[in-house]
Amino acid sequence: MSSQVLELTKQLVSIESIDAKKDKLQEVIDVAVKHLDGYTIERFNQNGRPSILAYSGNKRPEKFKIILNAHLDVVSGKPEQFTPVEKEGKLYGRGVNDMKAGGAAEILVFKDLAKTLPYPIGLQLVTDEEIGGYDGTQLQIKQGVHTDFAIAGEPTDYGINNKAKGIVWMNVKTKGIAAHGAYQWRGESAILKMKKALDAIEREFPALTKEEWRTTVNIAKLDTTNTTYNKVPDNCEMKLDIRFIPEDWKTIKQKIEKMFEGMELEFLEFEPPQLTDENNSYVKALQTSTGTVTGTPAKIIVKHGGSDIRHYNGIHEDGVTFGPIGAGLHSDNEWVDIKSLDEYYEILKNFLLSLK
Numbered sequence: 294m295s296s297q298v299l300e301l302t303k304q305l306v307s308i309e310s311i312d313a314k315k316d317k318l319q320e321v322i323d324v325a326v327k328h329l330d331g332y333t334i335e336r337f338n339q340n341g342r343p344s345i346l347a348y349s350g351n352k353r354p355e356k357f358k359i360i361l362n363a364h365l366d367v368v369s370g371k372p373e374q375f376t377p378v379e380k381e382g383k384l385y386g387r388g389v390n391d392m393k394a395g396g397a398a399e400i401l402v403f404k405d406l407a408k409t410l411p412y413p414i415g416l417q418l419v420t421d422e423e424i425g426g427y428d429g430t431q432l433q434i435k436q437g438v439h440t441d442f443a444i445a446g447e448p449t450d451y452g453i454n455n456k457a458k459g460i461v462w463m464n465v466k467t468k469g470i471a472a473h474g475a476y477q478w479r480g481e482s483a484i485l486k487m488k489k490a491l492d493a494i495e496r497e498f499p500a501l502t503k504e505e506w507r508t509t510v511n512i513a514k515l516d517t518t519n520t521t522y523n524k525v526p527d528n529c530e531m532k533l534d535i536r537f538i539p540e541d542w543k544t545i546k547q548k549i550e551k552m553f554e555g556m557e558l559e560f561l562e563f564e565p566p567q568l569t570d571e572n573n574s575y576v577k578a579l580q581t582s583t584g585t586v587t588g589t590p591a592k593i594i595v596k597h598g599g600s601d602i603r604h605y606n607g608i609h610e611d612g613v614t615f616g617p618i619g620a621g622l623h624s625d626n627e628w629v630d631i632k633s634l635d636e637y638y639e640i641l642k643n644f645l646l647s648l649k
């Protein structure tokens with residue numbers, strides 16, 4: 294078995310499947326599909342970004358019990374990173390860890406087991422996770438793909454990531470009255486008005502100086518169109534990057550509106566957070582299977598950034614990210630632990646066979 298996960302990982306890594314090369318996105322999907330003989334393959338494509346859904350039988354079940362989700366796109370890398378290299382028990386290359394190794398194991402475990410499992414299981418392969426997942430996972434969900442539980446094989450070192458922060462990108466605008474700088478009383482400074490917003494941010498979301506599980510507000514930009522000294526600025530705009538914990542999901546919008554009362558608000562992104570109860574029965578089963586295979590049950594971990602799982606959580610379907618051991622995602626030194634490839638396959642196999 295071992296060499297199969299490793300071989301498929303290498304094969305996938307050698308394809309430069311970045312968003313700028315749409316033909317490579319198709320190629321990486323086609324390589325994966327070659328391993329799925331005998332399964333129904335539904336193909337999707339939006340904005341040139343292909344994805345597939347594989348399952349057994351000719352009709353898509355209304356709801357899968359399990360969906361194995363993998364993104365086969367990667368962020369750009371140096372040319373040599375697309376030639377995978379084995380060194381001292383590690384496999385190096387762009388996307389080995391994020392997440393072609395996890396993807397390869399998912400593809401193979403699906404191929405080996407899906408036909409014999411007593412419940413519906415889907416394999417979802419997408420090519421746009423790194424740019425948001427709207428044309429892959431989200432598109433498929435919009436077209437009626439549902440599941441009790443989804444697992445994305447993102448790199449987690451065998452941790453089970455059941456929650457991640459949501460994202461708000463927004464602009465806050467204040468308006469004032471322009472006047473000559475020497476005759477200040479005739480105008481009203483939009484920048485001074487913005488002080489109220491800055492104070493509210495400091496009060497409600499003081500900046501973190503160490504890692505903590507809290508909602509954060511990053512003031513990314515503070516600007517006015519005014520460029521001269523001798524003018525009272527009549528406009529000011531602030532760009533905010535807000536990362537909110539799932540615990541604040543219900544209240545965050547209200548809180549923002551209250552903090553910036555009377556100011557013009559523009560919401561550019563409003564991404565749901567990820568949250569699946571850590572007592573969820575599938576999470577428990579995955580912990581147990583990890584323990585059975587590796588000797589150590591999987592820990593629950595949190596992540597500050599999201600994944601495609603948020604698209605499921607956004608429609609109140611459960612899911613986690615869970616993947617092999619490695620490091621250096623998006624860096625020049627990305628690697629995955631070769632031993633963990635087989636182990637990860639075995640954990641998934643044990644998990645899938647443990648479900649009724």
Ligand SMILES: [Zn+2]
Pocket residue numbers: 364391392422447448
């Ligand atoms: Zn990833």
